[in-house]
Amino acid sequence: MNVSQLAQVNNDDQQELEQFAADVFTGLSSDPKYLSAKYFYDDTGSELFQAISQHEDYYLTRTEYEILDSHSPYLPALLGEDEIDIIELGAGDGHKSELVINRFLEAGVKVNFHAIDISEKAIDMLGETILERPNLSVHGLIGDYFEGLRFLKGRTSKRQLVLFLGSNIGNFNHTESKAFLRRLWSSLNADDYLLIGFDLKKNINELINAYSDSSNYTRDLNLNLLARINRELGGNFDLSGFQHYAVYNPELGAMESYLLALGEQKVFIEALQQEFEFEAFEPLHLEYSFKFLPAEIDSLCKQTGYKRIENFSDKQDRFIDSLWQVTLRNG
Numbered sequence: 001m002n003v004s005q006l007a008q009v010n011n012d013d014q015q016e017l018e019q020f021a022a023d024v025f026t027g028l029s030s031d032p033k034y035l036s037a038k039y040f041y042d043d044t045g046s047e048l049f050q051a052i053s054q055h056e057d058y059y060l061t062r063t064e065y066e067i068l069d070s071h072s073p074y075l076p077a078l079l080g081e082d083e084i085d086i087i088e089l090g091a092g093d094g095h096k097s098e099l100v101i102n103r104f105l106e107a108g109v110k111v112n113f114h115a116i117d118i119s120e121k122a123i124d125m126l127g128e129t130i131l132e133r134p135n136l137s138v139h140g141l142i143g144d145y146f147e148g149l150r151f152l153k154g155r156t157s158k159r160q161l162v163l164f165l166g167s168n169i170g171n172f173n174h175t176e177s178k179a180f181l182r183r184l185w186s187s188l189n190a191d192d193y194l195l196i197g198f199d200l201k202k203n204i205n206e207l208i209n210a211y212s213d214s215s216n217y218t219r220d221l222n223l224n225l226l227a228r229i230n231r232e233l234g235g236n237f238d239l240s241g242f243q244h245y246a247v248y249n250p251e252l253g254a255m256e257s258y259l260l261a262l263g264e265q266k267v268f269i270e271a272l273q274q275e276f277e278f279e280a281f282e283p284l285h286l287e288y289s290f291k292f293l294p295a296e297i298d299s300l301c302k303q304t305g306y307k308r309i310e311n312f313s314d315k316q317d318r319f320i321d322s323l324w325q326v327t328l329r330n331g
């Protein structure tokens with residue numbers, strides 16, 4: 001696999017560290033306190049998420065895999081291309097994207113696969129799953145999604161199929177989702193495609209179990225964010241002083257993840273030259289994971305400049321992979 005390193009997608013380690021520090025300062029200075037889930041996925045976080053995704057309590061990965069296994073054979077005929085660029089945002093371990101790639105190869109379509117992820121570890125793991133073969137070239141881009149898309153734009157004239165799988169869109173609130181999808185729209189060409197995963201609203205107990213797995217991988221993922229602050233910013237969080245807590249918010253239609261301080265704790269972060277105080281049982285908000293109804297998916301599609309080609313779902317209607325096409329480009 002060909003890998004383009006950080007500098008080649010206009011990324012900078014020092015700038016990233018400074019942004020991380022600024023976001024930590026903003027979040028811990030707020031009331032209530034929060035940290036951004038986008039910082040979960042350093043190398044350790046990526047490994048932990050792979051463990052979560054394979055856990056029996058976490059239905060999302062296996063459900064989406066079943067959907068793609070059943071429905072991806074229809075994609076080559078729907079798109080009607082002899083050669084295509086498949087671009088995955090958030091590489092994961094590559095097992096789901098490989099399903100899609102294989103269907104195009106089996107239909108005689110040449111595939112140029114580009115995986116974009118901020119984690120070098122994730123790109124390395126993907127490179128072990130998806131291997132180059134006749135009619136398939138594989139490329140890894142280490143960096144921000146939109147930096148990666150800018151890097152690719154102008155280097156190819158082929159139709160693009162962007163994969164944004166899992167329930168990644170659920171990490172944004174409704175306003176952020178619209179902004180993200182519109183920015184993605186502006187990064188693509190007319191008639192390009194997006195295959196995007198949506199976790200559907202369902203029995204709350206099933207949701208809570210998925211976000212509080214019995215092996216405590218989700219807890220460890222959350223605590224790793226505090227460990228990352230300790231490692232990279234010189235913090236002194238006592239990880240044993242926090243408890244993972246996940247709850248469904250029915251008004252928002254979202255799962256929420258928190259770390260609760262088990263007692264009073266003062267945390268000094270050297271890079272910020274700042275101390276932050278936690279009261280006993282004070283919550284630290286880490287993540288939203290929004291869930292959807294099919295009508296909400298259609299509305300989001302129309303509002304952000306796409307047309308829906310097809311919804312693919314599992315037999316229990318727990319998850320949807322929706323195929324959209326870019327429309328109404330100006331200029």
